[in-house]
Amino acid sequence: MTWAQWHTEHEQKLADPHGFLAITSLNFLTETPQRFPDAPGSWSTGPGGVVVELADGESLTIDGVEVTGRQELGVIAERDGINVGAGDAVIEVAKRGGFDVVRPRHPDNPLRVDFKGTPAYEPDEKWVLTGQFVPFPAPRDITVGAAVEGLEHVYESPGQVEFEVLGTPLALTVFNGRAPGSLFALFTDETSGVTTYAANRSLAIDVPDPDGTVILDFTRATNLPCAYTDFATCPLPPTENRLPVAVEAGEKIPYERA
Incomplete structure (x- = not known):
């Protein structure tokens, strides 16, 4: 699936008549x-x-x-x-x-009715990176904050993904994804609060190869629902997932928050 097809499908799901933009x-x-x-x-x-x-x-x-x-x-x-x-x-x-x-x-919620899509960086292959999944000796329960003050989420983490950006070694703590064996990471970076949503972005990661190799396609980094609505309880990234680089890829700050 091309990036354009993927992004269109992602936006269609977000704008579903009973999706997150419909929450009142x-x-x-x-x-x-x-x-x-x-x-x-x-x-x-x-x-x-x-x-x-x-x-x-x-x-x-x-x-x-x-x-x-x-x-x-x-x-x-x-x-x-x-x-x-x-x-x-x-x-x-x-x-x-x-x-x-x-x-x-409610399908007639103005946030959904007026939705014009989400701005994003033009996809650039330099942000499709190879990483290495390094499992923990045993899965760990990790507590993270939430977009709603006073709320916490607990996710099971099977390990970390190690990778490099412009020669800088980095790592992301990952959680179990929707499909068996898949992963996802919540992160912020130097673009957060500047060109991308301040609180978080999410990166889906396919099942690692038998040797632990994974692909980190930051061009498909997405906003969570809290980027659009105050009625979402989205998790925040663990502290160690605040990347000290500018990930100029993926979705930007929604028009609704600009």
Whole structure:
């Protein structure tokens, strides 16, 4: 897939009618029932998980079935979630940093409707680098901060990727990716807060070769959702992933944050 095709698909996913640009609020649940202006029902959580109480005239769609009254959505695992329907909206119910959250996603949210794409550096092969995956003796749990103050995330790290930029030896602590055996890194660099988003960028890394060789394609470094919306709980890079070089590749500061 060419860089242009990849970037187009990435932007299309971001601008999905129920994607991150459609989020209209971020709500942390407690044992006290709360109502939110952009979602039906009164929401709470407790030892048994998330509960929503729907008033007369209110309904949600769960697993394709319209429901009313009290609905027990159960205990949600960390970094997991479920989506329930509310008209043309989707109500995301998830657990992030140990907290149950509700994030309504409305297709007509102006942030999504007005989305014009994401600026990026022109792809340059000099930023497609070869690295070496060096596994830790045993995977480590690493705690990182989050875009939301007071929130923390814990990720399992299988090791580091070592590489060079302009003769400078560098390393990134990596986490397990979505596909089995794949990896990803969260990082900042000397462009962060200047031409690229200040808090973080993400780099997906394919499964290492049997000898540990990996390709670091920084031309495909992407923004996380927090670069676009304040309603994201994105993780921040570990301290050691603050690269002392200017990675002039990948996505830049979104127009929405310029």
